[in-house]
Amino acid sequence: MENGDILNxxxxxxxxxxxxxxxxxxxxxxxxxxxxxxxxxxxxDIFRLTGITxxxxxxxQAEEKIIPFDIVPRILSGREWQKLSRGIEQRxxxxxxxLYDIYHRQEIIRSGRVxxxxxxxxxxxxxxxxxxxxxxxxxxxxxxIDLVRTGxxxxxxxxxxxxxxxxxxxxxxxxxxxxxxFPELFARNRVQAVQNYPRDLWRSLAASAPSVSNATPTVAVxxxxxxxxxxxxxAFLADQMGVELVEGHDLRIVDGRVAMRTTRGYxxxxxxxxxxxxxxxxPLNFNPESTLGVPGIMDVYRAGGIxxxxxxxxxxxxxxxxxxxxxxxxxxxxxxxxxxxxxxxxRCSDSDSLAYVLDNLNDLVVKEVHGSGGYGMLIxxxxxxxxxxxxxxxxxxxxxxxxxxxxxxxxxxPVFTRAGLAPRHxxxxxxxxxxxxxxxxxxxxxxxxxxxxxSLVVNSSQGGGTKDTWVLED
Amino acid sequence: MRLNIRHTSRYQFxxxxxxxxxxxxxxxxxxxxxxxxxxxTHITGGxxxxxxxxxxxxVVELVSFDRDATDVTIESNGTVEVHETHGVxxxxxxxxxxxxYLRATPLTRAGPLCKNLIKDINEATPLARLHALxxxxxxxxxxxxxxxxxxxxxxxxxxxxxxxxxxxxxxxIACAREMRIPARYVSGYLMLDDRVDQDASHAWAEAFVPDLxxxxxxxxxxxxxxxxxVRVATGLDYPEAAPITGTRLGGTGESLSVxxxxxxx
Numbered sequence: 001m002e003n004g005d006i007l008n009x010x011x012x013x014x015x016x017x018x019x020x021x022x023x024x025x026x027x028x029x030x031x032x033x034x035x036x037x038x039x040x041x042x043x044x045d046i047f048r049l050t051g052i053t054x055x056x057x058x059x060x061q062a063e064e065k066i067i068p069f070d071i072v073p074r075i076l077s078g079r080e081w082q083k084l085s086r087g088i089e090q091r092x093x094x095x096x097x098x099l100y101d102i103y104h105r106q107e108i109i110r111s112g113r114v115x116x117x118x119x120x121x122x123x124x125x126x127x128x129x130x131x132x133x134x135x136x137x138x139x140x141x142x143x144x145i146d147l148v149r150t151g152x153x154x155x156x157x158x159x160x161x162x163x164x165x166x167x168x169x170x171x172x173x174x175x176x177x178x179x180x181x182f183p184e185l186f187a188r189n190r191v192q193a194v195q196n197y198p199r200d201l202w203r204s205l206a207a208s209a210p211s212v213s214n215a216t217p218t219v220a221v222x223x224x225x226x227x228x229x230x231x232x233x234x235a236f237l238a239d240q241m242g243v244e245l246v247e248g249h250d251l252r253i254v255d256g257r258v259a260m261r262t263t264r265g266y267x268x269x270x271x272x273x274x275x276x277x278x279x280x281x282x283p284l285n286f287n288p289e290s291t292l293g294v295p296g297i298m299d300v301y302r303a304g305g306i307x308x309x310x311x312x313x314x315x316x317x318x319x320x321x322x323x324x325x326x327x328x329x330x331x332x333x334x335x336x337x338x339x340x341x342x343x344x345x346x347r348c349s350d351s352d353s354l355a356y357v358l359d360n361l362n363d364l365v366v367k368e369v370h371g372s373g374g375y376g377m378l379i380x381x382x383x384x385x386x387x388x389x390x391x392x393x394x395x396x397x398x399x400x401x402x403x404x405x406x407x408x409x410x411x412x413x414p415v416f417t418r419a420g421l422a423p424r425h426x427x428x429x430x431x432x433x434x435x436x437x438x439x440x441x442x443x444x445x446x447x448x449x450x451x452x453x454x455s456l457v458v459n460s461s462q463g464g465g466t467k468d469t470w471v472l473e474d
Numbered sequence: 475m476r477l478n479i480r481h482t483s484r485y486q487f488x489x490x491x492x493x494x495x496x497x498x499x500x501x502x503x504x505x506x507x508x509x510x511x512x513x514x515t516h517i518t519g520g521x522x523x524x525x526x527x528x529x530x531x532x533v534v535e536l537v538s539f540d541r542d543a544t545d546v547t548i549e550s551n552g553t554v555e556v557h558e559t560h561g562v563x564x565x566x567x568x569x570x571x572x573x574x575y576l577r578a579t580p581l582t583r584a585g586p587l588c589k590n591l592i593k594d595i596n597e598a599t600p601l602a603r604l605h606a607l608x609x610x611x612x613x614x615x616x617x618x619x620x621x622x623x624x625x626x627x628x629x630x631x632x633x634x635x636x637x638x639x640x641x642x643x644x645x646x647i648a649c650a651r652e653m654r655i656p657a658r659y660v661s662g663y664l665m666l667d668d669r670v671d672q673d674a675s676h677a678w679a680e681a682f683v684p685d686l687x688x689x690x691x692x693x694x695x696x697x698x699x700x701x702x703x704v705r706v707a708t709g710l711d712y713p714e715a716a717p718i719t720g721t722r723l724g725g726t727g728e729s730l731s732v733x734x735x736x737x738x739x
Contacts, residue, residue, distance in 0.1 A: 104569050120573045130529035131569040252493060253538055256524040284495060284721050295721045296495045296523070299536040303524040 007151055007411040008423050009074065020075040020472055023189050033420065036071065039181050040416055043069050046177050068465035069174060070415040071181070074426060074447040078192075078474030081443060084147070084155060084430070087339030089439045090330060092143050092432050095162055095317045097333035099139040102316055103129045113328045118321060121400075124370070126278060126313030128285060132302055134311045135210045136436025141273075141309035142201070143432040144168075144445075147340070149411040156343045156408065157326070158427060162318040163310060164275050167446045168431050169233040172197060172240070174446075174468040190473040192443035198240035200433055200440050201273075207435035208307050209270040212257070217270035220244045220260060222251075224276050224292045234275050248276070253296045257305045271307040272297075278312045320369045320403050321347055343408065349400035357404040358395060361388050364404040366395070379456060381407055410456055413467065415449060425450045427458050428469065444469035475701040476511070476739040479663055480551040481675065481732075483718060485519075487544045488727025494539035496520070496720040499707035500550045501533035502662070506557070506564045508704060513552030519543045530658070530714065531568045532707040539722065548718065553739060554704045561698025563680060563688040563705075572682060575656030579711045580627065582644050584652035587632035592649045600655055600683050607653075608693045611645050617694050619673075624712070640712050642693035643679040647711065656682040658708050660690065661715045665702040665736040672734040675717060680708065704736070 010021045017025035047066050076084075101107050102125070108114050119125050144165030146158040175194050179186060202219060209217035223234035225247050238245035250260050251269070259266035279287045284295040300306050316322065322329075324345035330338040346353040346364075357364060366378040378391040395402055412423035430445035447467040448458035458464040481500065504510045515522070517537055525535040539546055566572055578584065591610055597603045618636040626634075628648035631641040643659050650657035657679055664676035678692040678699060690699040699705070709715035 106571060109571075116573060120571070120577070127529055127570070127574060130574075131527075132529075253495060253523050253536065256536075284497060284719070288721075296497075296536055299497065299524060299526065299534065302528065302534075303526040303536075305524060 006409045006423075007149060009149070009411050009413045009426075010421075010423075020077040020080070020470075024073065024075060024185070027185060027188065028421075036416060037418075040071050042181060043071055043177050046180070047173065050173060067170065067460045068451055069177065070449060070451075070465050070467050071178070072414050072416050072421065073178065073185075073468045073470045074413045074428070074449075075189075075470045075472065076444075078472055081192075081471040083153075083339070085441045085443075087155070088145050088430055088432060088441055090334055090336065090339050091145060091157065091160070091326070092140065092434060092439055094326075094330040094333045094338075095143070095160060096137065096139050096434060098329050099162075099311070099314060099317050100137055101333070103132060103313065108329065108332050111332065113332050114322075114325050118325065119316065122316060122319060122321070124313075124315035124319045126316070128298060128302075129311070129313035132311075134208075135304075135307050136208050138208050138434050138436055139311040139314050140317070141205060141208055141311075141434055142168075143434065144429045145340075145432065147428045147430070148343075148408055149426075149428070150408050151411075155340060157340050158343060159320065159323060160318040160326070161429070162314045163277070165429070165431070166230045166233055166275075167429055168197060168442075169236045170466050171431065171442070171444065171446045171469070172236075174466055175444075178468045189470065192471045192473060194442050194444050197431070197442050198237065200442070201237065202241040202243070204433040204435040204438070204440060205271045205273055205307075205309055207437060208309065210304050210307050212305055213270035218243075218267065219271045219273065220246050220269050222246055222248070222272050222274040222276055222294075224280070228275070230275060237273070248291065248293045251294045251297070253294075253300060256300065256303065258294060258297050258300050269306060271309060273309045278315065281308075281312060315370075320345075320367055321349070321400075324403065343405045346404040348395055348402040348404060351399075353404075354395065354399045357402075358392060361392060363407065365407055366391055366402055366404045369401055369403060379407065382456075407456065413447070413449065415451065415465070415467075422453070424453070425456050425458065426467070443471035476553060476555050477663075477665055477702075477704060478551075478553050478735075478737050478739050479704060480549070480735045481663070481717070482547060482549045482734075484545070484547045484731045484733075486729050486731075487725040489724055490542035490544050491539045491546075491725030492542070492723045494520075494543070494720060494722030494725060495523075496537045496539075496548070496718055498535040498537060498548065498718055499528075499532045499661070499715060500548075500717045501535070502552075502554060502704055502706045503531070503533065505705065506562070507559050507699070508557065509555040511553040511555055513550070513554075515548065515550045517546070517548050519546035520548075529568070529570050530708045531570075532709070532715070539725075543725075556701040556704060558701050561690040561700070562686050563690065565687045566682060572656045575658050575682065575710065576651050576654065577710060578648065578651060579714075581625075581711045581713070582628050582648040582651065584648040585627075585629040587629050588645065588648045588652060591632065591645075592653055595653070600681075601686065601689070603653065604650065604655065604681050604683065604689070604691060607646060607649055608691045608696065611642055611649070611693050612696060615641065615645065617642070638674075639677040639692070639694040643677045644711060646679040646681075646691060646693050650679070650681045658688075659711050659715045660705055660708050661712070661717060662706040663704040663734065663736050664692075664695075665738065667702070670735050670737045672736055674732070675706075675734055676703070677712070677715075678703075 144161035221238040254266040257268035280290040281293040282298040285298040410425040414421035433440040447469045523536045631637040647657040707715040
């Protein structure tokens with residue numbers, strides 16, 4: 001059995017269902033387990049057929065994998081969601097205000113709230129964005145905020161994804177699959193829709209078009225190509241929005257705009273939802289070796305001829321060292337206390353913090369400042385002695401490259417196993433759309449679940465799975 | 475003093491250029507040191523796509539080559555009234571923070587030779603230290619045309635002990651930053667008194683001195699810019715301030731001829 005300190009989102013300690021799960025529980029009790037097992041297999045077939053796959057980096061053969069899907073939904077009440085979404089909106093507005101400030105007057109540095117070195121020595125700070133005014137002042141058109149829950153009312157932001165957050169296609173496919181397999185569940189629960197996401201994404205991007213754009217802006221999705229781990233998602237989103245999926249070599253500069261090749265000649269693009277990293281975006285202005293980008297796109301951007309979503313240089317806001325300043329950042333720009341809490345974070349660049357971290361490696365999670373996807377991190381409580389010794393060396397060699405956090409008691413949600421329901425740790429990535437006139441948060445998001453008993457690592461690249469996430473109408 | 479300038483770059487290719495772009499930083503701006511009376515850039519074999527101000531406040535123009543171009547000429551010409559400021563440009567302007575000019579770039583990273591060069595510089599004021607630095611660079615790397623290579627780093631220049639204005643500027647910038655003084659690269663024109671046709675465009679450096687602001691240092695000539703200097707573009711190093719940066723598909727067998735004329739009106 002699991003530790004009593006850990007919140008199980010489905011059941012109270014006495015075995016009764018928590019409010020949001022009451023209907024689901026009574027439905028489940030009436031179900032035949034063998035029928036559900038068949039449904040679980042059916043779900044896997046649906047995913048294989050739709051082609052929702054991803055690649056894992058660093059394997060000898062970068063084979064395509066299916067992210068395991070679990071049929072038990074993760075359910076939040078409308079009230080729980082309301083508080084979360086207020087906190088998310090506040091945070092996302094602060095992130096955009098911070099980005100504008102950092103690339104203009106840098107008031108937050110002048111005020112002393114964020115030390116200058118956090119920006120001046122940060123590789124994610126992009127000088128080419130200095131003084132640039134993105135259309136509508138929006139830098140992060142698409143944001144994913146990673147949340148974990150440790151108690152009834154206790155949510156923490158684990159990290160902000162302000163560059164090119166992925167995973168939204170899983171949110172949509174998970175819902176689609178659940179609707180197909182268990183229509184009766186949706187008849188008895190009033191679940192808020194997520195299916196409008198592609199339409200909302202298009203509207204949000206179109207609303208961020210530059211002033212040179214026509215009444216109906218032309219939007220396109222830029223992908224690095226089929227070898228990218230998220231290629232499926234790029235193609236899926238372009239298809240769902242009804243816009244072109246393009247690669248760098250399809251685009252060139254024509255009449256001062258970025259234009260795509262069509263059967264009727266070159267057509268200018270107003271908004272490019274790019275899934276290519278900053279460094280590879282423009283070989284004329286950034287990495288000259290890049291073959292994935294569009295030479296001159298940064299020039300067009302700076303001249304006001306295109307909206308790049310997300311804006312280049314947004315990495316400065318989701319860097320893990322900056323993360324530790326988020327409570328100050330939220331307060332500085334919104335004048336309010338942060339609604340969502342940050343996980344307490346030790347910045348190893350600070351020598352006292354480093355000493356503490358080195359003394360407590362067995363209990364802490366250590367992450368690379370610029371890392372993502374669960375690569376290159378240490379989870380003290382489950383790490384081997386060898387791993388801990390290795391990280392000790394890494395920390396001593398490059399302390400500024402790491403932060404450390406306590407291991408949190410992540411909440412659990414049951415997964416369906418051969419033996420019935422069994423609790424597993426989860427996190428949540430809600431998806432946020434920002435346009436000049438609105439912040440739109442899709443109710444739900446992507447719940448990632450650690451499929452191994454007791455594991456806290458939910459990343460798909462590390463063997464995690466996903467669940468459909470429900471927000472109920474209260 | 476009023477200077478007339480004409481700068482022509484002609485690119486010729488054996489095989490036509492299928493697609494090509496050039497980023498120009500060739501338009502001087504009016505500052506405390508100079509007033510732009512007139513300035514124009516003409517392109518044949520290509521067209522101007524757009525222009526904007528970059529984060530160093532340079533005027534940038536993006537030019538595309540005509541399809542299958544084999545001969546492209548970019549010609550800038552204009553008249554600039556230059557004022558005597560004894561090399562002082564004055565206060566820092568724009569959103570780029572001064573600490574940006576303390577960042578090393580691949581060409582301006584201070585290695586052992588740069589560090590060695592500044593270890594005996596201990597004059598009382600930043601301005602005096604910068605003048606001493608300028609002198610010791612010219613001692614350590616004498617002016618010599620034809621030996622250095624545009625890809626040389628500041629350390630390469632000191633290793634070989636020779637260089638041209640670009641090389642001297644890079645060493646100066648690397649050393650000034652190592653001394654915690656913000657510094658930047660300047661590309662521009664210098665009227666040599668004895669001729670109209672110049673061999674090349676010129677380059678020097680600027681350092682930020684408290685109370686004065688940005689001050690120019692022409693290391694190669696051992697002076698601060700005077701009324702014979704026209705300042706065009708700035709950056710952290712040569713690539714950021716280069717008059718022309720390009721990329722192209724096709725267009726093998728490139729030959730470039732550059733003609734620069736600077737004359738007093």
